[in-house]
Amino acid sequence: xxxxxxxxxxxxxxxxxxxxxxxxxxxxxxxxxxxxxxxxxxxxxxxxxxxxxxxxxxxxxxxxxxxxxxxxxxxxxxxxxxxxxxxxxxxxxxxxxxxxxxxxxxxxxxxxxxxxxxxxxxxxxxxxxxxxxxxxxxxxxxxxxxxxxxxxxxxxxxx
Amino acid sequence: xxxxxxxxxxxxxxxxxxxxxxxxxxxxxxxxxxxxxxxxxxxxxxxxxxxxxxxxxxxxxxxxxxxxxxxxxxxxxxxxxxxxxxxxxxxxxxxxxxxxxxxxxxxxxxxxxxxxxxxxxxxxxxxxxxxxxxxxxxxxxxxxxxxxxxxxxxxxxxxxxxxxxxxxxxxxxxxxxxxxxxxxxxxxxxxxxxxxxxxxxxxxxxxxxxxxxxxxxxxxxxxxxxxxxxxxxxxxxxxxxxxxxxxxxxxxxxxxxxxxxxxxxxxxxxxxxxxxxxxxxxxxxxxxxxxxxxxxxxxxxxxxxxxxxxxxxxxxxxxxxxxxxxxxxxxxxxxxxxxxxxxxxxxxxxxxxxxxxxxxxxxxxxxxxxxxxxxxxxxxxxxxxxxxxxxxxxxxxxxxxxxxxxxxxxxxxxxxxxxxxxxxxxxxxxxxxxxxxxxxxxxxxxxxxxxxxxxxxxxxxxxxxxxxxxxxxxxxxxxxxxxxxxxxxxxxxxxxxxxxxxxxxxxxxxxxxxxxxxxxxxxxxxxxxxxxxxxxxxxxxxxxxxxxxxxxxxxxxxxxxxxxxxxxxxxxxxxxxxxxxxxxxxxxxxxxx
Numbered sequence: 001x002x003x004x005x006x007x008x009x010x011x012x013x014x015x016x017x018x019x020x021x022x023x024x025x026x027x028x029x030x031x032x033x034x035x036x037x038x039x040x041x042x043x044x045x046x047x048x049x050x051x052x053x054x055x056x057x058x059x060x061x062x063x064x065x066x067x068x069x070x071x072x073x074x075x076x077x078x079x080x081x082x083x084x085x086x087x088x089x090x091x092x093x094x095x096x097x098x099x100x101x102x103x104x105x106x107x108x109x110x111x112x113x114x115x116x117x118x119x120x121x122x123x124x125x126x127x128x129x130x131x132x133x134x135x136x137x138x139x140x141x142x143x144x145x146x147x148x149x150x151x152x153x154x155x156x157x158x159x
Numbered sequence: 160x161x162x163x164x165x166x167x168x169x170x171x172x173x174x175x176x177x178x179x180x181x182x183x184x185x186x187x188x189x190x191x192x193x194x195x196x197x198x199x200x201x202x203x204x205x206x207x208x209x210x211x212x213x214x215x216x217x218x219x220x221x222x223x224x225x226x227x228x229x230x231x232x233x234x235x236x237x238x239x240x241x242x243x244x245x246x247x248x249x250x251x252x253x254x255x256x257x258x259x260x261x262x263x264x265x266x267x268x269x270x271x272x273x274x275x276x277x278x279x280x281x282x283x284x285x286x287x288x289x290x291x292x293x294x295x296x297x298x299x300x301x302x303x304x305x306x307x308x309x310x311x312x313x314x315x316x317x318x319x320x321x322x323x324x325x326x327x328x329x330x331x332x333x334x335x336x337x338x339x340x341x342x343x344x345x346x347x348x349x350x351x352x353x354x355x356x357x358x359x360x361x362x363x364x365x366x367x368x369x370x371x372x373x374x375x376x377x378x379x380x381x382x383x384x385x386x387x388x389x390x391x392x393x394x395x396x397x398x399x400x401x402x403x404x405x406x407x408x409x410x411x412x413x414x415x416x417x418x419x420x421x422x423x424x425x426x427x428x429x430x431x432x433x434x435x436x437x438x439x440x441x442x443x444x445x446x447x448x449x450x451x452x453x454x455x456x457x458x459x460x461x462x463x464x465x466x467x468x469x470x471x472x473x474x475x476x477x478x479x480x481x482x483x484x485x486x487x488x489x490x491x492x493x494x495x496x497x498x499x500x501x502x503x504x505x506x507x508x509x510x511x512x513x514x515x516x517x518x519x520x521x522x523x524x525x526x527x528x529x530x531x532x533x534x535x536x537x538x539x540x541x542x543x544x545x546x547x548x549x550x551x552x553x554x555x556x557x558x559x560x561x562x563x564x565x566x567x568x569x570x571x572x573x574x575x576x577x578x579x580x581x582x583x584x585x586x587x588x589x590x591x592x593x594x595x596x597x598x599x600x601x602x603x604x605x606x607x608x609x610x611x612x613x614x615x616x617x618x619x620x621x622x623x624x625x626x627x628x629x630x631x632x633x634x635x636x637x638x639x640x641x642x643x644x645x646x647x648x649x650x651x652x653x654x655x656x657x658x659x660x661x662x663x664x665x666x667x668x669x670x671x672x673x674x675x676x677x678x679x680x681x682x683x684x685x686x687x688x689x690x691x692x693x694x695x696x697x698x699x700x701x702x703x704x705x706x707x708x709x710x711x712x713x714x715x716x717x718x719x720x721x722x723x724x725x726x727x728x729x730x731x732x733x734x735x736x737x738x739x740x741x742x743x744x745x746x747x748x749x750x751x752x
Binding site: 025026027028029030031033034057061064065068069070071072087088089091092124125126127128129130131132140144145 | 172176177352353354355356357358361393394395396431432433434435436437448449450451452453454455469510512513518519586600601604608610
């Protein structure tokens with residue numbers, strides 16, 4: 001995969017920023033990891049090493065936490081992350097066809113990234129906007145009432 | 160505070176959105192800017208002004224004029240007439256049914272709005288809007304004139320029960336936590352609303368965040384806590400933002416922090432965001448997550464009231480529970496207890512979804528029947544089809560058939576019927592739903608969300624899912640029903656937390672109420688609802704088919720053969736059951752068997 005791996009300096013800076021923002025205690029671990037994940041796009045090994053050093057928490061614990069939560073990733077992710085709602089109300093409203101259209105447009109499957117490093121496709125649990133299903137979230141933007149035909153134009157906004 | 164001479168509430172319910180409510184909103188915004196009125200007129204998004212049947216609709220205050228059937232092109236006219244010239248644009252006024260204020264807050268007569276009373280009516284990002292609705296008055300009266308014991312007494316007498324699902328009396332919980340000697344104590348709000356299709360808490364957090372804060376501060380005073388957490392799921396970024404704004408505003412006005420309202424009582428709050436794990440809605444898993452661990456539940460006892468967050472006494476309630484508290488204090492325990500049934504008091508919010516005409520959020524008093532919810536509040540089944548089942552309580556709830564339509568909705572009655580109250584998801588299913596497929600769908604969800612800590616849940620849900628998948632595939636075996644029953648029993652009895660204990664509920668309730676559907680799948684290899692693809696066959700009716708060749712040309716796998724003007728035939732071994740032929744046939748000559 002040609003996804004750019006951030007250089008060590010940027011990773012360390014992201015970790016230090018996050019730790020100084022929340023404080024170096026274990027109960028701030030999830031906000032810290034969320035923050036780094038958002039900044040770098042995922043949690044590289046160096047980041048976990050640095051968090052482990054600053055918080056004095058074993059790396060095994062960090063890995064167990066990072067792998068538990070759906071929104072944290074220990075693998076590189078694309079520039080934009082699509083989270084597709086896979087819950088019942090969206091499913092009933094035609095979500096499967098839209099998901100298929102997204103997969104075809106990007107030529108990737110669930111939990112994969114495009115070779116150019118622009119996109120990662122994941123599914124998410126209910127986003128709570130079931131009134132306008134099918135719903136997908138690209139980075140922090142929610143798109144509702146999505147129809148398979150709209151997929152290319154939605155994706156085009158993120159070039 | 161900014162003063163507006165007019166407030167415009169625009170309905171953004173699904174039906175109004177379908178009719179173009181967003182375009183009307185955009186056009187309204189543009190027109191108000193163009194006319195220089197944007198600082199005088201406030202536009203808010205709201206829900207359920209009327210029936211949505213003639214949407215988009217909006218309500219203009221203080222006049223209380225209800226406009227319906229709008230298009231973006233009508234907006235300039237309304238802005239000019241109503242807001243510039245001060246004349247009512249009569250041709251858009253709802254004629255059939257004039258709404259009065261009380262009705263606005265409860266669009267159908269069966270509804271009562273307590274928790275949702277401010278949602279869509281006030282600006283959630285402005286604390287002064289909340290003050291105008293008697294906000295923080297309850298807190299003031301508690302801090303100035305009531306002892307913690309008196310507060311707990313009021314909550315006990317009101318009969319308020321935890322709205323997270325289990326329905327434990329909130330006052331009892333507070334009492335236990337107050338009785339714990341150890342300090343510090345924590346107050347936690349469970350805003351990890353993960354049930355698919357349930358978004359009641361989201362609406363409250365985004366529409367009336369201060370009601371939740373006020374309820375939490377009152378709870379903190381009652382149990383003697385100085386620090387609170389709101390654990391909100393990461394899928395709700397807007398709720399997190401609204402909460403943080405509300406907390407800052409409350410803190411700046413001395414409603415949070417040191418010496419609240421000069422009473423000497425200190426309390427502060429922090430929002431914690433989850434990271435995407437359904438099981439974190441379970442209270443012990445939620446606390447593990449706040450502590451910075453994997454969100455895995457632990458056995459109880461000890462209960463959180465004794466050993467909770469950071470091993471200290473903690474009180475944990477959900478969003479809706481806290482949002483009820485200020486009004487109980489203001490209007491009294493008797494007022495609250497006058498609504499509902501003997502054991503379940505007050506109102507409950509539900510997210511009504513599935514095959515019902517008006518989906519969306521509702522708030523009804525306990526004791527209302529399922530029939531009233533579906534037919535009076537929800538407007539009946541979509542496309543006037545027949546009712547088959549209603550699933551209550553989210554993915555760990557049960558499915559109830561039509562015999563239970565007159566069941567009064569409360570915690571005990573639902574439990575007796577083999578379902579649960581849960582957090583308040585209601586999914587209505589029409590006659591074309593395959594119940595075995597529904598059981599499989601919910602099992603897929605719980606299997607995926609099982610945290611993996613205890614074996615019955617981790618392995619058991621997997622085994623159930625495998626059997627259900629086999630049955631839907633037409634490969635069901637003779638003893639499958641018995642194996643399923645055994646698995647359900649064992650998983651329920653041996654799992655650590657509510658997720659595992661509840662996971663078999665959909666399967667079990669469907670076994671109980673729709674056993675014949677399982678039997679048809681297993682023994683006759685038939686899907687009565689014609690949903691399970693492996694068990695259905697598309698066939699062309701001889702005599703009705705005109706041999707027009709449309710189906711054959713549209714079939715993606717070339718499974719249809721036949722000469723022009725002669726009855727065509729579908730080869731079941733090649734057919735992928737996509738249904739395209741049935742859609743394109745102009746003569747209704749294709750049926751499912």
